[in-house]
Amino acid sequence: MVTDAARWRRKVVRPVLDRYAAIDGVDAVMLGGSTARGDADRWSDVEIGVFWQRQPTTAERRAVPGAEIRLLNVAGPPPWDDQVDLDGLMLEVSHTLSESVDSALDELLVSGRPDGATMQLAQGVVDASEVIGARPELVARWKARVATYPRELAVAVVRHDGNIEKFWRLQMLIERENPLLISREFVRITGQFLTVLHAVNGRYSGHILAFKRLDTMERDLPLAPPSLAARVRAVFTEPAPIGAQILRDLVEETYDLVERHLPEVDVDRLRTTFRNDRKPLDSLD
Structure with a gap:
C-alpha cells in the first residue's frame, strides 16, 4: 500500500525529475528511497538519482527553479550530492556517472567486496521507480543485476x-x-x-x-x-x-x-x- 505521504511527494517531485532528465548528458533519472517504495511518512526526504555520461556542471546541478540548492561536494570523484529545499520538502539528489555504477556493482556482486556506499547504491536501485531519461534501460539492467543477492x-x-x-x-x-x-x-x-x-x-x-x-x-x-x-x-x-x-x-x-x-x-x-x-x-x- 502506498502512503498518502509517498503519493503526494511523487507528484510534487515529478517536475524535478523531468527537469534533470531534459539536460543533455543525462542518461537516466530515478526516484528512490521511501517515496519510491511507497512507505514514506511526513518526515521523509525524497531521494533522487541522476546518472550522467559526464560530470555535471554547477549550473546543471542547480537546474531546479525556485529551490534552495546546497552543493555538498563540487570536486572529487562521484557521487556528487546535493540538498534541494523545495518549499520545505528536502530532496537528496545524488549525481553519478553511469559507467561508475557498473564498476561499483562489479565490485559488489562479482568480486563480493561489501562496501557501505555500494550496498546503499544497490538498495537504491532495488527501490527505484519513475525512471525517465534518454537511457532508462540502464536502470532496468542494474535492477536485473541486483535482483539476485549473491551467496558469496x-x-x-x-x-x-x-x-x-x-x-x-x-x-x-x-x-x-x-x-x-x-x-x-x-x-x-x-x-x-x-x-x-x-x-x-x-x-x-x-x-x-x-x-x-x-x-x-x-x-x-x-x-x-x-x-x-x-x-x-x-x-x-x-x-x-x-x-x-x-x-x-x-x-x-x-x-x-x-x-x-x-x-x-x-x-x-x-x-x-x-x-x-x-x-x-x-x-x-
Missing part, C-alpha cells in the same frame, strides 16, 4: 560484520554509569548484527539508516530472531543491564541463523570473539 556476498558481509568485538565493554560502562558510551556501543553492536541478518536474508544494507523503520524491517526479514523490532527497541529503552542482555541474546540467535543458513561461515570463530571477556581487577594480590 552474504558470506563476506557476515564474516565482516559478524565479527562483533569487545561486548565486555558494556559491563564496564554500566558500572561507570556512562549512558553516552553505553548508547554508542548499543548502536555499534545492533548495527552489526542487523547487517548480518540482512545478509542472511539476501537484503542489501550499508548504513544504520537502513534500519530506520523497525517494524517494516522485521516484516522484510523472514529469517530473524522472534519479536525483532520490539526487542531492538527494548535494548535502548530498558535499563542498561537488561538492554545488554537482550542484545546479547539477539546476537547469539543471529549466529544460530548463520549456522543454519550460511554454513560456509566459521560461526564458532565469531562466537569466540563475541564472548571474549575481560575481567576487572581489584588488585594483583
Whole structure:
C-alpha cells in the first residue's frame, strides 16, 4: 500500500525529475528511497538519482527553479550530492556517472567486496521507480543485476560484520554509569548484527539508516530472531543491564541463523570473539 505521504511527494517531485532528465548528458533519472517504495511518512526526504555520461556542471546541478540548492561536494570523484529545499520538502539528489555504477556493482556482486556506499547504491536501485531519461534501460539492467543477492556476498558481509568485538565493554560502562558510551556501543553492536541478518536474508544494507523503520524491517526479514523490532527497541529503552542482555541474546540467535543458513561461515570463530571477556581487577594480590 502506498502512503498518502509517498503519493503526494511523487507528484510534487515529478517536475524535478523531468527537469534533470531534459539536460543533455543525462542518461537516466530515478526516484528512490521511501517515496519510491511507497512507505514514506511526513518526515521523509525524497531521494533522487541522476546518472550522467559526464560530470555535471554547477549550473546543471542547480537546474531546479525556485529551490534552495546546497552543493555538498563540487570536486572529487562521484557521487556528487546535493540538498534541494523545495518549499520545505528536502530532496537528496545524488549525481553519478553511469559507467561508475557498473564498476561499483562489479565490485559488489562479482568480486563480493561489501562496501557501505555500494550496498546503499544497490538498495537504491532495488527501490527505484519513475525512471525517465534518454537511457532508462540502464536502470532496468542494474535492477536485473541486483535482483539476485549473491551467496558469496552474504558470506563476506557476515564474516565482516559478524565479527562483533569487545561486548565486555558494556559491563564496564554500566558500572561507570556512562549512558553516552553505553548508547554508542548499543548502536555499534545492533548495527552489526542487523547487517548480518540482512545478509542472511539476501537484503542489501550499508548504513544504520537502513534500519530506520523497525517494524517494516522485521516484516522484510523472514529469517530473524522472534519479536525483532520490539526487542531492538527494548535494548535502548530498558535499563542498561537488561538492554545488554537482550542484545546479547539477539546476537547469539543471529549466529544460530548463520549456522543454519550460511554454513560456509566459521560461526564458532565469531562466537569466540563475541564472548571474549575481560575481567576487572581489584588488585594483583
